Amino acid sequence: MSTETFYITTAIDYANGPPHLGHALEKVGADAIARYQRLKGTPVHFVIGMDEHGQKVAQTAAAAEVSPQRWVDRIAEKFRTAWAALDISYDDFIRTTEPRHHRAVEEMIRRMEAAGDLYRATYAGYYCIGCEAYKSEDELVDGRCPDHPGREIQWMEEEDWFFRLTRYRDRLFELIEEKDYVRPESRRNEVRRMIDDLKDISVSRSSLDWGIRWPGDPDHAVYVWIDALTNYLSAIGFPDETFEHLWPADLHVIGKDIIRFHCVYWPAMLMSAGLEVPRQVWGHGWMTLGGGKISKSAGVAFTLDEAIQRHGADALRYFILREIPWDGDGSFTWERFDERYTAELANDLGNLASRSITMIQKYRDGIVPEGRSNDLSARIDKAIERYRDRMDRYLLHEGAAVALELVGEANAFVGERAPWKLAKDPEQSAELDSVLGSLARALAVSATLLSPFMPSKAAELWSQLGGREEFALLGELESLNPAGWTVRKGNILFPRADLVASS
Numbered sequence: 001m002s003t004e005t006f007y008i009t010t011a012i013d014y015a016n017g018p019p020h021l022g023h024a025l026e027k028v029g030a031d032a033i034a035r036y037q038r039l040k041g042t043p044v045h046f047v048i049g050m051d052e053h054g055q056k057v058a059q060t061a062a063a064a065e066v067s068p069q070r071w072v073d074r075i076a077e078k079f080r081t082a083w084a085a086l087d088i089s090y091d092d093f094i095r096t097t098e099p100r101h102h103r104a105v106e107e108m109i110r111r112m113e114a115a116g117d118l119y120r121a122t123y124a125g126y127y128c129i130g131c132e133a134y135k136s137e138d139e140l141v142d143g144r145c146p147d148h149p150g151r152e153i154q155w156m157e158e159e160d161w162f163f164r165l166t167r168y169r170d171r172l173f174e175l176i177e178e179k180d181y182v183r184p185e186s187r188r189n190e191v192r193r194m195i196d197d198l199k200d201i202s203v204s205r206s207s208l209d210w211g212i213r214w215p216g217d218p219d220h221a222v223y224v225w226i227d228a229l230t231n232y233l234s235a236i237g238f239p240d241e242t243f244e245h246l247w248p249a250d251l252h253v254i255g256k257d258i259i260r261f262h263c264v265y266w267p268a269m270l271m272s273a274g275l276e277v278p279r280q281v282w283g284h285g286w287m288t289l290g291g292g293k294i295s296k297s298a299g300v301a302f303t304l305d306e307a308i309q310r311h312g313a314d315a316l317r318y319f320i321l322r323e324i325p326w327d328g329d330g331s332f333t334w335e336r337f338d339e340r341y342t343a344e345l346a347n348d349l350g351n352l353a354s355r356s357i358t359m360i361q362k363y364r365d366g367i368v369p370e371g372r373s374n375d376l377s378a379r380i381d382k383a384i385e386r387y388r389d390r391m392d393r394y395l396l397h398e399g400a401a402v403a404l405e406l407v408g409e410a411n412a413f414v415g416e417r418a419p420w421k422l423a424k425d426p427e428q429s430a431e432l433d434s435v436l437g438s439l440a441r442a443l444a445v446s447a448t449l450l451s452p453f454m455p456s457k458a459a460e461l462w463s464q465l466g467g468r469e470e471f472a473l474l475g476e477l478e479s480l481n482p483a484g485w486t487v488r489k490g491n492i493l494f495p496r497a498d499l500v501a502s503s
Contacts, residue, residue: 035452049094104234111273371437
């Protein structure tokens, strides 16, 4: 068991509209990683939050005829409600409008200035309000930002504060080449190309009213990416020395579209400020719908609430992490959601739990018997090993698949051993004990392995098996023996939609 805290963050969400399924993919994925670390016995500090400044927020608030602060308060509450519904186990919810965050941003700028890395200059170029970033002509497609094709690109020219990003080219290359800083591997090549084409960047705006004022120059607001990125420090108390017990962060979980800011700008800013860089950044892919990225700017065909209500929060969590590769892109469809829910959750896992518990109640008065070793026991141990390997490498979709493969093997084991036949022959009593004990262990292990993906349903299954209040730690699973547990028949874990409709 580790005593060092695992500090994990997600990108803070931009407060220009309510949460959608694209936001949920990142939060559920990071939550699964946090829960997996806890299964390993590692203390975890998990931070999410809101990015609440910028021109886009100000424009959205004006369109709604409310003040920017009132707007972001309203949106932040919507996000909190969504994450509660999805059982996101965060430890802190940082907002960039909080005083603790302003203090941290101002200190970052002071340190960067002391390093001689800030200067005034005039910038002229194309600007995408959707990205809150300048764009070169070769980044545009038909004169539009490819990430926000519905927004007209703007030409801006103003005197700003600049950051000497080019000063850190060699150190950034060293970071990317010599340390496992960027994952998955496909993202590393992207970052190499970004560093090859490095330029100093504008880090303030004179045309922005809704933002943190630049220290010593109140006519300027702090550029949104310095503002937003510093949340990873402000959330743990920077600049007070107490932040050092959690810094550097172990893992930043972000979308691949903001790799540049987290893998080029952010480490360079930290180097400038004399701070350690995070240990690792994971750039997950996109969830697509009808071939396009799910985003507010592209339009969302359905609400997050609708997706949750379809089969429940746990089923949605499981589906998006099972269906969408954590190291690539994947598509969301209602058809696939229904298929996986029915086949994998209702039929495979739900039926295995129901009939195993029923047989233990019927043949052994609800007490899990002492089972001797058999081929299912060996399969369980192999599944634990494979699961740990996949989850340690953050291949969440493969970790979920391993857990469901174990469920499939347990179902096949039931068919092979036919415990209902064994129960008819008193001479097969020991064999029946072995089968029922192994099934109970397979279910207990499956519940534990699935708990990062489906915390509530996994806990319900664990309880029905008679497990103690908390799941076993991952290191305890090889020796887990549920003999003597008292099972109880509970509610159907995953009601089939067709049965619910006909009842």
